[in-house]
Amino acid sequence: MPAWNELFKEEEHRLIVPHQQVVRFSRLLKQKGGSGLVFDLGCGAGRHTSFLQKQGFRVIGMDISPNGLLHTQAWLEKDQLTPELYLGDMTHLALADESVDALISIHVIFHNPIVQIRQTLSEMFRVLKPGGLMLFSTQSIYSTRFGNGRELEYHTYVPDMGIDTGIPHHYFDLAELAAEITRFKTFEIVNEEQSNDGTTNAHWFVLAQKPHF
Numbered sequence: 001m002p003a004w005n006e007l008f009k010e011e012e013h014r015l016i017v018p019h020q021q022v023v024r025f026s027r028l029l030k031q032k033g034g035s036g037l038v039f040d041l042g043c044g045a046g047r048h049t050s051f052l053q054k055q056g057f058r059v060i061g062m063d064i065s066p067n068g069l070l071h072t073q074a075w076l077e078k079d080q081l082t083p084e085l086y087l088g089d090m091t092h093l094a095l096a097d098e099s100v101d102a103l104i105s106i107h108v109i110f111h112n113p114i115v116q117i118r119q120t121l122s123e124m125f126r127v128l129k130p131g132g133l134m135l136f137s138t139q140s141i142y143s144t145r146f147g148n149g150r151e152l153e154y155h156t157y158v159p160d161m162g163i164d165t166g167i168p169h170h171y172f173d174l175a176e177l178a179a180e181i182t183r184f185k186t187f188e189i190v191n192e193e194q195s196n197d198g199t200t201n202a203h204w205f206v207l208a209q210k211p212h213f
Contacts, residue, residue: 018051019106021192021205025135026055028207029102032133036101039127041090041120041136042108046072052104053081060084060100062093091119095127103128105136107203110170113156117170118180125183128210134184139171140191140202146171177204184208 029038036057043049043061045068052059053076063069066087073083088094090109109120117138124134139146141155149159149169156170172180177189188207193200 039100039103041105046075093123098129103134110138130212137203142202144199
């Protein structure tokens with residue numbers, strides 16, 4: 001998906017401050033022992049990979065953008081942290097079964113049609129250890145952009161304007177989202193909205209766990 005690679009060339013698209021939900025998630029992981037391997041699925045330019053390493057976690061970051069990974073590596077090395085990064089596709093994770101203790105994926109997995117989103121969720125389930133926690137976000141139908149652009153399939157649109165032109169966006173309602181994550185034990189689904197210049201950007205944040213068997 002070349003658009004991501006181009007976006008990460010621009011400093012304005014390389015976010016620095018960790019999302020508040022990731023900060024909260026790190027506190028939860030520390031309460032549960034504070035050790036183990038965290039997988040950052042779609043690490044982008046590295047804001048969460050860096051933050052979590054600074055909290056004492058070992059972190060593997062993956063992204064589809066070579067430029068994003070280059071910036072992540074430079075960031076980690078500047079802060080004297082250890083880069084563990086790889087270029088990959090979220091629908092086929094290059095990790096062993098039950099190999100990670102926790103997983104985050106912020107503003108990533110909804111950039112696909114629903115079949116590929118389901119495959120990504122299946123991969124997330126596969127690589128998590130039993131009892132492993134995950135935090136991920138998806139687009140919400142409460143976003144102002146819902147319905148804009150070319151309709152690809154149900155609730156999936158390809159915008160024809162903006163920085164993410166041509167990239168699929170799947171927008172979930174609560175019932176659909178809940179139906180897609182029944183394999184997990186879900187603790188919380190929160191709709192988070194940010195408004196600016198009359199538009200609203202809305203995401204669901206899901207906190208869940210792979211059950212013990």
